[in-house]
Amino acid sequence: MILEELKALLRRLALEKVPRVEELVDSFMRSGLSYEVLGNGWCGEPIYMFRGGRGAKKLLLIGFVDPDEPIGALALQVLATHVFNLEPSLLDKYTWYIIPIADPCGAKLNENWFRNPYNLKLYILERFKLKVVDWKLPGSCNSYVFDEPTPEALAVKRAVDRAVPDLVAPLHNNDFSGLYFFLSKSIPGLIRDLKSFAYELGIPVHRGEPEASYLKVFEEGFYHEPTLCDEYRRCVEYSPGPEACIEGLGETVYGYARSVNSRVFSIVCETPYIYSRVLEDTSPSGNRLRDLYLDMIGSVAPIASYVKSVVEKILPHVDKRCPYLWEAEEYIAGWSTRLEALKRRVVMDRRYEREASRAEEFDILVVKGLWNPLLRLGVALRLLSRCEVDTPSTDTGELLEVFEKLYAELQRYPIENLPLEKQVVMQLYTVLLAAKYLY
Incomplete structure (x- = not known):
């Protein structure tokens, strides 16, 4: 009933x-x-x-x-x-x-x-x-x-x-x-x-x-x-x-x-x-799961490294009570390390040798390759704009440029709420x- x-x-x-x-x-x-x-x-x-x-x-x-x-x-x-x-x-x-x-x-x-x-x-x-x-x-x-x-x-x-x-x-x-x-x-x-x-x-x-x-x-x-x-x-x-x-x-x-x-x-x-709806497509993509992951990691790793370098410059100067600092410490500080661990697992694990479906291809290249970096860029932008710092604030212009470029690329794909x-x-x-x- x-x-x-x-x-x-x-x-x-x-x-x-x-x-x-x-x-x-x-x-x-x-x-x-x-x-x-x-x-x-x-x-x-x-x-x-x-x-x-x-x-x-x-x-x-x-x-x-x-x-x-x-x-x-x-x-x-x-x-x-x-x-x-x-x-x-x-x-x-x-x-x-x-x-x-x-x-x-x-x-x-x-x-x-x-x-x-x-x-x-x-x-x-x-x-x-x-x-x-x-x-x-x-x-x-x-x-x-x-x-x-x-x-x-x-x-x-x-x-x-x-x-x-x-x-x-x-x-x-x-x-x-x-x-x-x-x-x-x-x-x-x-x-x-x-x-x-x-x-x-x-x-x-x-x-x-x-x-x-x-x-x-x-x-x-x-x-x-x-x-x-x-x-x-x-x-x-x-x-x-x-x-x-x-x-x-x-x-x-x-x-x-x-x-x-x-x-x-x-x-x-x-x-x-x-x-x-692409996430429902189980047809073969023509690409190996391992290759897709390595391509994604190759494109995201430089962004992770850049964002980390920007954030690390101001971390010592941020009020430790600011919650956006805690968020950055959780999601930015270890971002590159997590990508390295993922790369190691993808290379070592034979399960990644198989062909990926189109759903998996979309998940790796769009969700993990565009969406997740955008979320972390949002973390960095909040840290820079909302936490009190005891040094001149870092210019967010370049971060915003990276954000807008990735967001425009994301908009090319069919996404719905x-x-x-x-x-x-x-x-x-x-x-x-x-x-x-x-x-």
Whole structure:
């Protein structure tokens, strides 16, 4: 029954903007769910967890795991304010623990584009991304120990400890790909039903390379959810500087939840924010996967080196409290090193010898070769324009020229936005269907 209700809900939803953090919190406060404060984010904003229901199976749902990914929070808002009213039996079958905004401070820095979410250039220039939840919880692998969790990760840790969930769902969305999922284990019936609903909504499943190419693939668009140890092993095996690769690496939400309840099931639905139909084309491209990657790395590496040199000149002079500095340290400082590690893996791994599909070709040359560098140029431009420096500011003119050149090239390709309401309904269906498979 809930499937038909979600389809009807999709017809009624018309989401033209993303609410501000205060508006989202206010809607949950009026939902009738009980709540507690788990802690505070890096800027002092409270992190709330709402609770409802009385069922034996316990679900922990987390929105704004990354601050630039609002779809999860929108889905949780619809769940709390609409779906529970449409289907009150959900409150009898399950106990719901909901963190709508795990990173309220970072989310607030994205509000400049929330009011105009379909403006692509605005999104790139205003999108703030800093990982403070996933990969930041306490954990260990072999002799490596991470025990410096962020305030946001500590808040999520407290939620896991309180709930001891049977299902944990960090609600993400990606920015440019097809639809894909991370699951802690393969459940064929669940995968089949998710693919069927995605097809009905017209959301194509991802056919390019997975987000992290070392992941176990259950089937196209469905991957095994990684943990700290998976990333640790990748760093040790492929990175030219494993210590730098591992530095600051913590546990994921699923990895920590598994330490609390070894039988916990985790699912992540990554709906695409923007998309191209070329990513559905499985016909052969005529090019080897390895050659495409090496071409992409060859074109991006000089940009990465240039951006890094610009950023490094001002890093010692930037106010250390500026969040755009933290963002640059995460995404610019190690950019060249990550490209070197990718090149090493591509050269060493025989899986890259096969012919690429046109979808994979587009994913490598356009998404990884144009889109990702544009996002990092946006990081550098925000750092230079918004952080206080104790030296004359660096001219952003040349950086802007590089940005505009890449952006003009990106505009040559067929790109479209996936409507917010479709993403929200896909996220809701994923959570509700996964909950059903707990029984």
